[in-house]
Amino acid sequence: MTGFARAERQAGPVRIRIEIKSVNGRGLDMRLRLPPGLDAVDIPLRQALSRALNRGSLNLALTLDRTGGAGTVRINNQALAGVLAALDELRTKATVSMPQPEGILALPGVLELDDGAGDLDEDEQTALVLGCAGEAIERLKAARLQEGAEITGVLLTQLDAIASLVAAAEAHPARGRAAIEARLREQLALLAADASLPQERIAQEALILATKADIQEELDRLRAHIAAARKLIAEGGPVGRRLDFLAQEFNREANTLCSKSNAVELTAIGLDLKAVIDQLREQIQNIE
Known part of the structure; x- marks a missing residue:
């Protein structure tokens, strides 16, 4: 902008x-x-x-x-009449001599400069x-359209980077069934070691762990946001506010992905996502 x-x-x-x-x-x-x-x-x-x-x-x-x-100088007749009336009134109350013409003309407002604006x-x-x-x-x-055209290429490159990271997260081995089951068994073993926990509670915790490990919903929403952003850019016009909203949604999904991650490598992908999304948000501030 x-x-x-x-x-x-x-x-x-x-x-x-x-x-x-x-x-x-x-x-x-x-x-x-x-x-x-x-x-x-x-x-x-x-x-x-x-x-x-x-x-x-x-x-x-x-x-x-x-x-x-340089313009012309003219007398403000209304201001001059007021000055002369004041002098006449003063002479009725005191003995004073009439001032010189240049003294009267020097009074504020009596002379005006006509600079031609009239x-x-x-x-x-x-x-x-x-x-x-x-x-x-x-x-x-x-000028702003030219800047926007240059930024468009940068935005599309950043969206491509986000799409690549989403694909990498989806293909990561930590999302495989075997990895999730192994992680669940470890967590269940810790829960089962606590004899005070009833079996119903252990089952509930197992369900929570399984739900938390699933990031497919976040990945699907990220892909939907990428498609929406590309469509807005292709449409052109004043799309900055809508892209700004999408960038916030990108960041929300990346945060959730990091919180659900069950592997260090998957968390690293989520952090890379956040970095690219921050760059995207900065560029979006430059467009209308």
Whole structure:
């Protein structure tokens, strides 16, 4: 979900530049930096981003520049009238001399700088910003799609590794009937040595041991998860959240396999599974 995009638009003397940076995020987190006077485009920009993207931590910076002249200075007649009225009222209460014109003009708000942004009305300005944002968003999507295409190969390789480990676990001799029976006989011998245990309890414990030694259900679910993950990757689109859920299920089955293992070698396979699954989860965080 990482990427960077920039776009510029100009209308008359007003030039808009938008830069968007994207990094990994579980959800969609947007941070916008706008110049003064453009607060009205905050919500439309967020809506445009949320329509186009589903995941990622986004930083959008908008810059507004005026090309051409340096702008013109004008008098704020309303502010000037207020200053003059205040002076007239003061002269009725005290003997004071009239200030010089430059002193009046130096008062805050009396003079204003017209930087040219007013050449566009609010609707035109909003349309300019959103058009520029749309172009930047499309470029960002293209950058993220390119990254996703590269990560797809990595994900498929990791799924192949998980499938190989599942096959190795299923074919391991410790899962054979003879090995399971030998393990059960050892455990039953220990149970039978305790004279205080009734035969019914021993039978129950034997059943529990036999159930615990069977990891076929976990292997079947792992294969189902592998097939589901490959299908999602083949479909394309924003599948990051669903793949993230599958990765959690992968990890759950690998943990259960390790806990049920009746051989050191089988436990080692389960630990290798967990390592590959962790790598898979890390890569999934990079896709939408």
